[in-house]
Amino acid sequence: MRGKQMKTVLITGCSSGIGQHVALGLQQRGYNVLATARKQADVEVLQQQGLNAAQLDLDSSESIQQAMAWVKREIEHASAGELYGLFNNGAYGQPGAIEDLSRNVLRQQLETNLLGWHELTCAVLPLMRHQGYGRIIQNSSVLGLITLRFRGAYNTSKFALEGYTDTLRQELDGTGIYVSLIEPGPVTSKFRVNAFKAFQDNIDIKASPFRSTYEKVEARLANDQDSDDIFTLGPESVLKKVLHALESKRPKPRYYVTFPTYLFGYLRRILPTRLLDLILLKVSRSEHK
Structure with missing residues (x-):
């Protein structure tokens, strides 16, 4: 394999949080990083930070095609x-x-979190097959392992991603292309800010049987500060796992990142469904007090 400084890595969702931190971290380690973001304004910020960046909207096939031409x-x-x-x-x-x-x-939700990833992955695979090796890393979630109330759309997208990625890994066995899932759990980012906007745009609070709970959800999401929960880690925790997935001779199929991911990944394997439900309901209700 060629030296690390010769390796090119394409990253989506680099406007903030995990994506931006991983892009900058990999570049500092000598990788040739191709960073992308949905909005042109964010692309310009990435370029000002010294990254080679371009626009890529996962909801648009045309944008994906244009980004691949750039790649x-x-x-x-x-x-x-x-x-x-x-x-x-x-x-x-x-x-x-x-x-x-x-x-x-x-x-x-599925267009952005799954179908756009699928289209981009399928566009990348011929390049990797031709060269005989490559690494595909999917940023999933603890909510691809267990579910919490009022996150049904996101749960669905991440559970689908887990099955999709497991299948892809099996289908690429023996090609030299390794496929890994990152399971972050709570990591500091702008995720809450973006979720709050999606909540306001798409949920009719007054018409819902969950109105009283939603009002509490609104209060929680309106606080745009990152969680001070002791289990919340910084994006550097994800960078560490991405590096292992890129550099290990035999990368892991899954990388757990935070304590909740390790905990619930274990509990879902050993607990009956009803008991796990009770625990998850307790966690969910504690959020909305």
Whole structure:
């Protein structure tokens, strides 16, 4: 394998949080980072930070195609001329009870968090197959392992991603292309701010049977400060796992990051469903007091 400084990695969702931190961290370690974000204004900020960046909207096939044309031009100019890694990270959370989600709202969650990732991954795979190796890293969630109330759309997208990625890993066995899932749990980012906007835009609070709970959810989401929970880690915790997935000769299928992910990953394997439900309901209700 060529030296680390020759490896090109494409990253989505770099406007803030995990994506931006991983992009900057990999660049500092000598990777040729191709950073992307949905909004042009965010792309310009990334460029000001010294990153090679371009626009990529996961909801748009045209945008994905344009971004891939840019990727191919960039790797042609790079000394290695290859795309070593893809870190699928761009996503958002749509709060709301299942029965308050319209078909279009749920579809939009899946478009961004799953179907856009699928289209981009399928565009990258021929490059990796041609060179005979590569790394695909999917940023999932503890909510791809267990569920919490009022996160049904996000739970659905991440559970689907888990099954999708497990299948992809099996199908790519023996190709030299390794596929890994990152399971972050609570990590400081702008996730709460974006979720609050999605909640306000798409949920009719007054018409919902959960109105009183939603009012508490609003109060929690309106606090745009990162959680001070002792289990919340910084984005550098994810960077550490991404580095292992990129650099290990045999990367892990899954990387747990925070204590809640380790805990619930274990509990879901050993507890009967009803008992796990009781625990998760208690966790959810404690959030909305």
